[in-house]
Amino acid sequence: QSALTQPASVSGAPGQSITISCTGTTSDVGRYNLVSWYQHHPGKAPKIIIFEDNKRPSGVSNRFSGSKSGNTASLTISGLQAEDEADYYCYSYAGSSTFYVFGSGTKVTVL
Amino acid sequence: QVQLAESGGGVVQPGKSLRLSCEASGFIFRSYAMHWVRQAPGKGLEWVALISYDGSNTYYEDSVKGRFTISRDNSKKTLYLQMNSLRPADTAVYYCVRTSGREVPFDFWGQGTLVTVSS
Numbered sequence: 001q002s003a004l005t006q007p008a009s010v011s012g013a014p015g016q017s018i019t020i021s022c023t024g025t026t027s028d029v030g031r032y033n034l035v036s037w038y039q040h041h042p043g044k045a046p047k048i049i050i051f052e053d054n055k056r057p058s059g060v061s062n063r064f065s066g067s068k069s070g071n072t073a074s075l076t077i078s079g080l081q082a083e084d085e086a087d088y089y090c091y092s093y094a095g096s097s098t099f100y101v102f103g104s105g106t107k108v109t110v111l
Numbered sequence: 112q113v114q115l116a117e118s119g120g121g122v123v124q125p126g127k128s129l130r131l132s133c134e135a136s137g138f139i140f141r142s143y144a145m146h147w148v149r150q151a152p153g154k155g156l157e158w159v160a161l162i163s164y165d166g167s168n169t170y171y172e173d174s175v176k177g178r179f180t181i182s183r184d185n186s187k188k189t190l191y192l193q194m195n196s197l198r199p200a201d202t203a204v205y206y207c208v209r210t211s212g213r214e215v216p217f218d219f220w221g222q223g224t225l226v227t228v229s230s
Binding site: 003040045051052099 | 155158170215216218
């Protein structure tokens with residue numbers, strides 16, 4: 001299974017909204033409602049922010065939202081804040097016989 | 112609260128061995144499968160290995176199969192990664208990660224421990 005495709009970088013000004021795409025195939029993103037997203041500030045523990053395509057764990061800001069269309073999942077960050085500057089990774093379940101492959105990662109910069 | 116604390120990283124020569132540990136607290140460790148995930152310098156996240164809640168099943172990424180062994184001691188609430196025949200390409204921060212199943216596959220992460228393989 002190949003890594004899911006994400007843009008290398010996305011940027012936005014404070015208060016704006018940005019969207020990060022995660023493109024897979026009909027075998028993973030397009031087949032299961034099991035895309036998750038992770039926020040990683042360098043030097044810190046990564047943190048899950050979206051699971052099952054669009055659900056937020058308790059404690060995660062509602063400025064983060066997930067969606068999906070066909071083989072592409074998306075993470076939208078609204079009301080961009082300085083603290084949102086981090087790396088973001090997607091992951092999709094791809095069946096019980098397939099091991100775990102993350103997206104290529106997207107660096108978010110707050111201008 | 113859930114806490115995962117990795118230890119055991121360091122600098123090691125190619126071909127040598129190292130054992131990582133991950134001490135868990137704040138949840139019923141014996142009820143959860145656990146992963147090791149790594150991040151090489153300047154690279155993205157790469158899954159390394161998975162162990163079932165009771166240790167009866169283990170799975171590995173192809174490049175570490177036969178060299179790394181994941182294990183656990185539920186009485187000590189500790190996860191391990193024995194790394195043998197280390198290569199420079201194994202240089203990375205290694206994270207211990209809890210899984211709550213395919214719906215929430217990587218729900219809590221440790222801070223990571225750095226392994227550097229260099230002569």
